[in-house]
Amino acid sequence: MFRKILIANRGEIACRVMRTAKRMGIRTVAVYSDADRDALHVEQADESHRIGPPAAAESYLNIDAIIDAAKKSGAEAIHPGYGFLSENEDFAAACKKAGIVFIGPTPEAIAAMGDKSAAKRLMEKAGVPLVPGYHGDDQSPALLEKEAARIGFPVLIKPSAGGGGKGMRVVQDNKGFASALEGAQREAKSSFGDARVLIERYLDRPRHIEMQVFGDTHGNVLHLFERDCSVQRRHQKVIEEAPAPNFTKRAEMGAAAAAAAKAIGYTGAGTVEFIAEQDGRFYFMEMNTRLQVEHPVTEMITGLDLVELQLRVAAGERLPITQEQIKVRGHAIEARIYAEDPNRDFLPSTGRLVHVAFPQQARVDTGVEPGAQITPWYDPMIAKLIVHGDDRATALGKMVAALGDTHIAGVATNVEFLRRICESAAFAKADLDTGLIERNRAELFRPRGDVPREVLAAVALAELAHEEETARKSAEHSGDRHSPWHQVDGWRLNEESHHDFVFTDVSAEHRVRVAFGDAGRKLSIDGHPYEPGSSRAESVRDGKSWHIFHEGVRWTLALKEELGGLDLDTSSGSLAAPMPGRVIKLFVQAGAKVKKGDALLTLEAMKMEHTITAPADGTVKEIHYAAGEQVLEGAKLIKVQ
Numbered sequence: 001m002f003r004k005i006l007i008a009n010r011g012e013i014a015c016r017v018m019r020t021a022k023r024m025g026i027r028t029v030a031v032y033s034d035a036d037r038d039a040l041h042v043e044q045a046d047e048s049h050r051i052g053p054p055a056a057a058e059s060y061l062n063i064d065a066i067i068d069a070a071k072k073s074g075a076e077a078i079h080p081g082y083g084f085l086s087e088n089e090d091f092a093a094a095c096k097k098a099g100i101v102f103i104g105p106t107p108e109a110i111a112a113m114g115d116k117s118a119a120k121r122l123m124e125k126a127g128v129p130l131v132p133g134y135h136g137d138d139q140s141p142a143l144l145e146k147e148a149a150r151i152g153f154p155v156l157i158k159p160s161a162g163g164g165g166k167g168m169r170v171v172q173d174n175k176g177f178a179s180a181l182e183g184a185q186r187e188a189k190s191s192f193g194d195a196r197v198l199i200e201r202y203l204d205r206p207r208h209i210e211m212q213v214f215g216d217t218h219g220n221v222l223h224l225f226e227r228d229c230s231v232q233r234r235h236q237k238v239i240e241e242a243p244a245p246n247f248t249k250r251a252e253m254g255a256a257a258a259a260a261a262k263a264i265g266y267t268g269a270g271t272v273e274f275i276a277e278q279d280g281r282f283y284f285m286e287m288n289t290r291l292q293v294e295h296p297v298t299e300m301i302t303g304l305d306l307v308e309l310q311l312r313v314a315a316g317e318r319l320p321i322t323q324e325q326i327k328v329r330g331h332a333i334e335a336r337i338y339a340e341d342p343n344r345d346f347l348p349s350t351g352r353l354v355h356v357a358f359p360q361q362a363r364v365d366t367g368v369e370p371g372a373q374i375t376p377w378y379d380p381m382i383a384k385l386i387v388h389g390d391d392r393a394t395a396l397g398k399m400v401a402a403l404g405d406t407h408i409a410g411v412a413t414n415v416e417f418l419r420r421i422c423e424s425a426a427f428a429k430a431d432l433d434t435g436l437i438e439r440n441r442a443e444l445f446r447p448r449g450d451v452p453r454e455v456l457a458a459v460a461l462a463e464l465a466h467e468e469e470t471a472r473k474s475a476e477h478s479g480d481r482h483s484p485w486h487q488v489d490g491w492r493l494n495e496e497s498h499h500d501f502v503f504t505d506v507s508a509e510h511r512v513r514v515a516f517g518d519a520g521r522k523l524s525i526d527g528h529p530y531e532p533g534s535s536r537a538e539s540v541r542d543g544k545s546w547h548i549f550h551e552g553v554r555w556t557l558a559l560k561e562e563l564g565g566l567d568l569d570t571s572s573g574s575l576a577a578p579m580p581g582r583v584i585k586l587f588v589q590a591g592a593k594v595k596k597g598d599a600l601l602t603l604e605a606m607k608m609e610h611t612i613t614a615p616a617d618g619t620v621k622e623i624h625y626a627a628g629e630q631v632l633e634g635a636k637l638i639k640v641q
């Protein structure tokens, strides 16, 4: 076995590979760009090497820099992870040339699967089922149109060079064919540098089902069952699971995938992708010659560590198990958490992760920790949650709970969206096909409604607790614990006392009053008395804002103003100091016309700033203090009529 390996990747997959390497006693070498100097994968490695500036083209895709780092560190093998150089035949060849083991298939196997048309011809020869179609070299429009008619409309035109759905065109009848072909060829040329296309019968409501395969250098090939990855959005997988629910063709698909791998002398971990009709009939789509993002669901149902198998096979060992020994145990589901905003067309969201808390009851594969930056340079995936249960319903219940316990602040995330998918009737009954998200748009993207009263209560109590804590700390530091300036319990001692908060969310203002009486605190929200409910909420402070995590939803509320102990009775028109402090800023002069909510003055008390605002439209009649002056609690500060 290797003594030291380099991981030519970043984020969760780099951390994931290192976890197994460490368990096996293998030293790990990380590489990083300037954007990742402080990243978790660098911290977790035994050794790390800078490979270039943030742009992937100059760092994680820089073959020379990575080979250089491997040589410097004395790594005997390189694990490419997924993405980046993982399916780059030149990289696999460069490793070989440098005398370093590429932990993956041969350059020839990568090349054989890289061209989608060639791969399909190869698979056809190996007896793997294909969608009825045409994938020949003759690309003349007249022939392609004749082939489309032979296949039968609707047909799908796909670029030969690319996978992943880019540049595909559905054509309903022969009238639309010529112009769709032209568009597809143009896009194929600009996206892949290769205008060739293939034509297939267009399948309605297909499922994406893929088979995990493994080959060793002794001619053994295994399959590790299938995964259903039908829940996708614009060809981006969102939720994956294993085994595929209600799928009746496992044995046939497993045999087809193994035949596909054997046909190209495949070594290492690979995935054979199929497209399946609702009745289970399946057709080869393409083969991915790498470890995939969703490999953990396969690990959960087989009990195998796929990275360990990769390392053993790459080191020349035989696969340590036979096909008969591999059994499906229970059901596993994975959800991908992204820094993106589902309400803004899934626009990636960048920024600092102010708060990150992951669930205890799920496997969490992540490459970030609290305080990490999500930058625009790389894929915005934050983590993967993976759950396992005896059956699908149990696993799904765990996933809903795990998503509810995933608390991330600082960037927009898809956590709530994922939870809606998991809670949807369509997903619960495994009504799976690649159109699930589109078909359930109305439900999945419904507006979230008003801020729950539990959340407003939680935010007010959290703010109050925070202020009490701040005051207590400042009293401790002042040396005079009994100083009236540091009274923290004054609000509560006074039976009449109460504290008013105004919080704003994107759409509305909410007024929460906390009153301190004999019986303890009593809350009222927007004028209505509040009785505490039973739901839990976690509050996370972020400057002047709070993130409240409640029943799987993150609410962000900003403290707009705060009137401690101040009677909002506007009849007197006189505004008093809510607590002892110092006037630090005046926003108005006597005679000024003000509107309700306008800032009048700012008081500094207990190291906090409190801005006092006009309770109603009116005119400033008197100002009793100048900026810099100390005031006592209850002092009349300003009079508005």
Ligand code: MV4
Binding pocket: 131, 156, 163, 164, 165, 166, 200, 201, 202, 203, 204, 206, 207, 208, 230, 232, 235, 275, 285, 434
């Ligand atoms: C198809 C298809 C329907 N009919 N082929 C999209 C990505 C590429 N790998 C294969 N894709 C498709 N090929 C035929 N003949 C529908 C899709 C497709 C799809 C496939 C898998 C997962 C998600 C998808 C989303 C839209 C379309």
